[in-house]
Amino acid sequence: MRETLTNQIRRLRFDNGEMTQQALADKVGVTRQTIIAIEQGNYTPSLTLAMKLARAFNKTVEEVFQLNCS
């Protein structure tokens, strides 16, 4: 069974007044490259960063990240 982690960060950024990647990165204390890597699914963030990202959008972690099993 293959597990993949998807996320809604890109959509949530646009829902939150077209927030830029840099603005989100500054808000959670990482680099823009890290946000790009997470959005593309190339990097799985730590639980701390996942919670910071969810908090930045006023969402729960499950609303931002989804674990898909196939």
Next chain:
Amino acid sequence: MIRLQKKAWSSLITITICSLICLVCFSFMVARNSKGADYLLICLVVGLPTGIAAMFQELRFQNQLDEREKMLYQNANQWSIGVLTGYLLVFCFSVFFLVGGGGQAPVWLFPGMLFSGLFIAQTTQSTIILFQCRREQDDA
């Protein structure tokens, strides 16, 4: 260019310059057949402050990195340790195969092995960081 790439390039340039200086000094000492505590003291006087300064700079730099950058940095470190171990193994066994267990090898071979190993390890670390950054930029 992100700070990890800048750091990799600066490390690569620094280690190349330091290695060239070391090579010149070491060749000079080998040519003169220098030995004794005086020369060891020179190495300590030159090497120790540089090493301590580099260590503090390294710690300060690592504190600035975010978690993904730390992961890339650790990957590069693992590669450099692996390459250094492999290089030392190949070097030591090559000497053994070439001159045999009871044979003789020049003394300069050992510090030479150490310096070249450190150079290769640092070069590997910087190259792996640059490779990972390039791959990420291509994906973006």
